Each structure stands twice: as structure tokens, then as C-alpha cells.
Amino acid sequence: MLSAFANCFKITDLRNRILITLALLFVARVGASIPLPGLDPLPLTNFMMSKASVSGGIMDLYNMFTGGALLKGAIFGLGIMPYISASIIMQLLGAINPALARLQHEGEVGRQKIAQYTRYLTVVVCFIQGWLLVMALANYPDKLFYGFNANQYGNIIIKDGVSFFITSTIFLTTGTLILVWIGEQISQIGIGNGISLLIAAGILSSMPGAIIQAVKMFKVSAGMPKIFGLWHGVLMLTLLISVVALMISVTQADRKIPVQYVSRIVGRKMYAGQSSYLPLKINYSGVMPVIFASAILLFPQQIFAYVGAATGIRFFQKASMVLSHGSTTYYILYGLLILCFSYFWVSIMFRPTQIADELKKNGGYVPGIKPGEATATFLDFVMTRLTFAGTVFLTAVALLPDLLFFSFGISYSVALFFGGTGTLISVGVVLDTMKQIEGHLLQKNYDGFLKKIKIRTNSKIESPNDVSKTRRIVYAAMAVLLGIIITWIVVCHGKGHCK
Secondary structure, three states: OHHHHHHHOOOHHHHHHHHHHHHHHHHHHHHOOOEOOOEOOHHHHHHHHHOOOOOOOHHHHHHHHOOOOOOOOEOOOOOOHHHHHHHHHHHHHHHHOHHHHHHHOOHHHHHHHHHHHHHHHHHHHHHHHHHHHHHHHHHOHHHHOOOOOHHHHOOOEOOOOHHHHHHHHHHHHHHHHHHHHHHHHHHHHOOOOHHHHHHHHHHHOOHHHHHHHHHHHOOOOOOOOOOOOHHHHHHHHHHHHHHHHHHHHHHHOEEEEEEEEOOEEEOOEEEOOEEEEEEEEOOOOOOHHHHHHHHHHHHHHHHHHHHHHHHOOHHHHHHHHHOOOOOHHHHHHHHHHHHHHHHHHHHHHOOHHHHHHHHHHOOEEOOOOOOOHHHHHHHHHHHHHHHHHHHHHHHHHHHHHHHHHHHHOOOHHHHHHHOHHHHHHHHHHHHHHHHHHHHHHHHOOOOOOOOOOOOOOOOOOOOOOOOOHHHHHHHHHHHHHHHHHHHHHHHHHHOOOOO
């Protein structure tokens, strides 16, 4: 592992890509710390620090996606989420609009057109969200951030007026567009995954604060009983390692569909029959359903919160509360959206008919399954079951932080790193980035991050109905995770510390 990191800087092209990526991420983090002219971020920062142990609302989640830029009133305060929302809208429109659907199948030219339309839509979303955010901060900050008192913490807006609203909205919109440009540059001349890296960098930037908050949980305060002891610390550390290991296992796991190729003659050469396999990932859609579901829930909740705070209308305030963390409606919608987007993403990216046709053209077939339509039906059936299993995993891990926060009283800033959207995105992005770097290393004949596994040529091909070794590993990891949670509940209830 350490030698692989050292090899990254031995390749000139890869070294330049890594340095460019780090420089662009540094610019993004600097922009997340520059406050808007006429806005004082100190009152809001002090308020959120005082509520760190009891927070967990939608503003905390949105602040996590912006890398803390929202609480600092920064020019990058909207983060990259408006672009994600615009991308989701374009994806949905592509499924129902024939013109956009044709563009999606026109190759690079079509993708460039869709990307251009997405940028235009991003500007519109930024103007709406930016204007409503500035209006809410200026007029009703106590309704946007529940419990905020201007007399206690001070005024957030120190320069009021129409010019402030207009310039702040323009700055916020420009900040998001700069982040979009930075993400595209990282994808083109950096190590790739630009937008994902920006989100992951913003999430990981809150890790030092979470570590400090976790240490405070085990300190005895004056006049307050000690809630968390040594056993809780051991269980928390074990749970963290188990969750991350489970995420990596499920992200990397796949179902290997055996494929047998018959002997064939191409030109004057004869190719003997050979055995191979078709890998179908358990979590085929990755973290995209979680990102989409979070963005879809964030967008209306933000709009309702901003409108309710800016106008004082109780209907919008109640609608915002219904879609907030802790409500039953939120969890039901969250799970359904993850399920829908998982199958939606698989339906777009996974084409069983095309795969079956390619196998048939190359003389390949799945043992026990007829080539052609029967193979496509079989692949679709297998992927449907795998997608459901991946969806259950995504939903369980995404809701784990809320379980720790509401049931065990763990600070939400700490609980976020035990699962949830942030950790899923971070683990997925880190794995994808390592694969990108791995590709550059292997091209130059350097060892990568992953250990090479010797494959036995005389191994027996499993039938389509066999239970793979990967599935057993996943089940074992889930059983260990469940056992840790049950042990935690027993210890917690035994000492009367659970809320």
C-alpha cells in the first residue's frame, strides 16, 4: 500500500494530475471559507456549536454537503447540490421526453448538449435557492434555524437592502458555477470523479470537528453524570470499523455469472472454447440512489423552509417539518426514493438485451440458459434480485446515524460517520479514486493498491443458482454488524443511558 502511494509520484503524468486535483480542491475549500459581503457568520457558527449535541436537522445535512460553507455564509454556501438537483431533473426528463432521450443515445455530442442544458438549469436553481436563502437569513433566521435568537447570538445580516440581496444571490450562484467548473477540470485534467471528489472533500472536512465532539462525549462535565464509558467507546470503534468494512465489501462484491464460449473460426484462426464469467455487482448503482434521494428530499424541504421563513406562512413551515429528519414521512420517502432510484439507475445503465446479443454474437452462453431472449430474461431477473439486496443495504446504512442519534444520544456530527449518506459517498468516492489511480499505475507496470489474486484455470464453474462466496461474506458482515448493535442496546439499556 505504501509503495503504491510512493509510485504515484514516480509517474510524471499521474503526479501532475494528483497535484492539479489537490490544488483545485484547495481552491474549493478556500471558497467555502470566504463570507458574503455584508454577512457575519459568527452568530450562526456560535449557535450551531452550542447545538452540536442536539442537532440533526436538514440544515445540518445540507451543511455537510457544502463542507461547512453554509454556516460560514460563504460564497460557496449553496455547494454543488444545485448542480446535482439539475442533473437529477435532466435524468428524469430524459426518461419521459423523447428529444432528450435521443440526445442520451447520440454519444459524446448528445452528452455535451445535455451537460450544457444541465448548466443552464443549474443557474435557475441557484437563483431560486440563493434568493430564498438570503431572504430567510435576513428576515426569519429563527425559523430557518430553529432556536436561533438574534438578541443572544447577534444579527447575521449586517448590511440590509435590495443591493445586498441581489449581490448575494449573484455571488452564491457564481460560487456554485465555479464549483461545477472545478469539478469538470478535475474530471478532465485531474484524477477524475470531480463532482464526487468535491462532495467527499466537503464531507471529510468535518471529520476533525467530529473527532473533537466524540472526545467530549467521554469527558465528565461539572454537575453532569458520565454517560459514555470505556465499553461504549470500544463498541463505537468496533461499529465504525464494521460499517466501513461492510460498505467496502458490498461495494466491491459481485455475482459471477458463468459464461461458456464455444469453439469458433475467425478468418484462418480457430479459437478453442473457454470459460469466463460476467460480473454483476450487488450494489450496481453505487451511491447514486442515496445522493439522488437526499437531493430530492433536500430540494423541496429547502424551498419550504426558505419560503416559510421568508413569508412566515405556517403551511410551508409545517411542510418543511414533515420532510425533516426524525419524521416518519421522511424515512418512508427516503427509503422509497432509494428503492426507485436504484432500479431507475440500473434500468438506464444495465442493458440485459444488449449483453445477451453480444454474448450470442461472440459464441458465448450461460450454462443451462438458452442464448438470446432467455439469457436477457435471466440476467434481468438476477439483477433485479441483486438490486433489491443492494437497496436494503443502502437504506439500512443510510439510516444508521439517525438510529444512533435518536436512540442512543450520540452527537449527530459524530453519528454521521457511522454510516449515512456522507460515509457512503466518501467510501464510494475513495474506492473509485483508488481505481482511477490504479489504472494509471498498471499502465506503467507498477503495482497497484489491490493485491493480485492467483486464479486457478481448472476451477469449477458455478451454476447460475449457486450461492457465491461473496454473498456469504456479506451475510457474515451484516450478522456481525447486527450483533454489535444488539450488544450496544443491551449495554446501553443495562446502564439506563438510552434515550
